[in-house]
Amino acid sequence: MWDLLLTNLNAATMTPGGAPYGAGRDAAIAVHDGRIAWIGPRADLPDAAARETRDLEGRWVTPGLIDCHTHLVFGGNRAPEWERRLNGATYEEIARAGGGIQSTVDATRGASTEQLAEQALPRARALARRGVTTVEIKSGYGLEPGCERRMLEAAGLVGQAADLRVSRTLLAAHTVPKEYRDNRDAYVNLIIDRMIPQAASVADAVDAYCETIGFTPDEVDRIFTAARAHGLQVKLHAEQLSDQGGAALAARHQALSADHLEHLSPEGVAALAGAGTVAVLLPGAYYFLRDEKAPPVAALREAGVPMAVATDCNPGTSPLTDPLLAMNLACTLFRLTPEEALAGFTRNAARALGLHDRIGTLEPGKAADLAVWNIDEPAELAYWLGADLLAARYRDGRQTA
Structure with missing residues (x-):
């Protein structure tokens, strides 16, 4: 059983070699023991239970x-x-x-x-x-x-x-x-x-x-x-x-x-x-x-x-x-x-920092360090000057903001 399931989100996974920003729309992220257990299109969610499910209402999620x-x-x-x-x-x-x-x-x-x-x-x-x-x-x-x-x-x-x-x-x-x-x-x-x-x-x-x-x-x-x-x-x-x-x-x-x-x-x-x-x-x-x-x-x-x-x-x-x-x-x-x-x-x-095996991208096995943003596109993170864009912050799967 997963500890946390985040749904109805857009994920900028920041994995290289694929779509810009490693982006996947209408996605979901499952967390267990502080790590990403699963990430992918919401339509492909495995048949697994989670202790808590949160709807992110279409917000973007990036690595912390x-x-x-x-x-x-x-x-x-x-x-x-x-x-x-x-x-x-x-x-x-x-x-x-x-x-x-x-x-x-x-x-x-x-x-x-x-x-x-x-x-x-x-x-x-x-x-x-x-x-x-x-x-x-x-x-x-x-x-x-x-x-x-x-x-x-x-x-x-x-x-x-x-x-x-x-x-x-x-x-x-x-x-x-x-x-x-x-x-x-x-x-x-x-x-x-x-x-x-x-x-x-x-x-x-x-x-x-x-x-x-x-x-x-x-x-x-x-x-x-x-x-x-x-x-x-x-x-x-x-x-x-x-x-x-x-x-x-x-x-x-x-x-x-x-x-x-x-x-x-x-x-x-x-x-x-x-x-x-x-x-x-x-x-x-x-x-x-x-x-x-x-x-x-x-x-x-x-x-x-x-x-x-x-x-x-x-x-x-x-x-x-x-x-x-x-x-x-x-x-x-x-x-x-x-x-x-x-x-x-x-x-x-x-x-x-020599930590790329643990953090920096949204991939299974990496720490569930996440930032949730009130934006329509990832480019907005570098666009707005002084805007308060952060909706939530997670470290090791725990919401801290």
Whole structure:
């Protein structure tokens, strides 16, 4: 006997290779033990009983959305600095006055695990109200072992409170903290010798910022080698401000994803394609920074590189908590199609987290993470700006909204 049967719905299964969006109209979905037990045309429903049946009145159902790149946990916020920049102050002036990422580090280091979770919870709930069922949360504003650990623990608390599936990523290689500016090699050693081993029990992956203002390819190579030795997956902030060969480095380490990619070279595209590494596009940061060089979407598409899309929610460059707006930005600024944008928040986002065998499409055996929408066509998810489209959200077959 099934636990739940949803009927009279249209399903955007997001399975590739068939109809656009993997769509099936007048469909039904059966759920048992938190997983999809059956999905297909309502006319083909097997003769099986369900403990509960719900009529969705012709609404569309998609996989629960997956935000595969966020910095959701941090202390304080930087709205005053943003206002100062709009009024003419430069980033360098703000940083010299103790602002910039250092201000977030100071606020984060001064907060307990519970305080960090409490501050992040409204952001997590905002994502959930837009259909997100899985979120990746990075550390990276502690930059010392105790605080990085607290950030990862806070991410777990946020997931429990907001009923979100959470993937946790250690981003200790976000920037070199001020106390190590004169001895950056010592900080890289700290990441390798202490932070990665202690994170192995709570994190799913290790990330790094490979950039002229971040970490060099050689430093990232050492960090990734250590991460893989501890059984952790890797992913990389790559080619956001310049081409450092980060995408090729990520590919050599079989990274789950390379993220940002505004300055990605043809060689980098080929490397990602060869490794099966997902390109994660972050249009919120592109918009917020008023960048003018977009990722090479056409080249990625032609090479068959899977493209995910994420909010990149963070206090400095993308204070964005709306995946639907991120989809629209990906379409209008990067020229993704609405179907590609939705794939970027479902099946390709699942692949970017190494969870594609569990979530990301509507198929038998996968988790019953579902989003139910008040729309007439799936393209509307990337079309409406700020509309409240979510009718219901299910995680593991339980309605949570």
